[in-house]
Amino acid sequence: MPLNVLFAARPERWETYEAPLKTALAEAGIKARLATDMPADEVDYIVYAPNSGVEDFTPFTRAKAVLNLWAGVEDVVGNPTLHLPLARMVDHGLTQGMVEWVTGHVLRHHLGMDAHILGQDGIWRKDVPPLAPDRRVSILGLGALGQACAETLGRLGFAVTGWSRSQKEIDGMTCLSGDKGLVSALQSADILVLLLPLTRGTENILNAKTLAHLPRGAVIVNPGRGPLIDDDALLAALDKGEIGHATLDVFREEPLPAEHPFWAHPHVTVTPHIASETRPRSASQVIAENIRRGEAGEPFINLVDRDLGY
Known part of the structure; x- marks a missing residue:
């Protein structure tokens, strides 16, 4: 009998995921009926996006796991009706x-590219940047994404x-932890990259107090979560010249409202949450592998720790 796999996400996601998911399931040797609507008590697995219409997991009495389409799980991990294993993407x-x-x-920030791209004014300024070993980069968050970025930057020197x-x-790589470690990581950051999950402990981790530990003129790069930063504190630090630039891909409200001061600030770069998008083909393979594991009695991969929130 085929497994029943519910795809619970917005319609436009179904359009991009239907074919890759069916292919990935077939390649994994899984016979499954994949649909966007089926009786809850007949569902074996839920492929899920937190902005879908599914909010109450109580009716899914037969389901074995919720397989999140997003890397972030802060919008679902606290759902009191969810008692199934939850895997992040x-x-x-x-x-x-x-x-x-x-x-x-x-x-871009290491090489000072903006000065050349935006400063074509006919003045020959020979400002030679330091080499990579002389540029200190700190990464807050050493999960899969943080480690991958750290390893690549390390290979560049x-x-x-x-x-x-x-x-x-x-x-x-120098690895730090705890409150004292955070202060040290900030103090040694010419460029700071935020790749933390959003939890009660990480919200506003960059605030007036912690921003003050960064070297004057430091650059902040945030592709992690918008609420990791206190927006008002960041704007104040930018206005005072304490922070040199902030390149931000994620925000408390998305799309970022047109009237938000980030758009017009001369030392802020806004990118529209494009740093890392789940690709349907590769994501479908991850989902199929977790379903295969569930049916084989093997541990699921990328399981969320409910106590930690990620």
């Missing part, structure tokens, strides 16, 4: 996209420091 397409975006913007909630050991 970690796929190589998403990781590759993040690595490319972060590396590109770190190199940057002096990379990583900070995470719990202590980690990664070859070739």
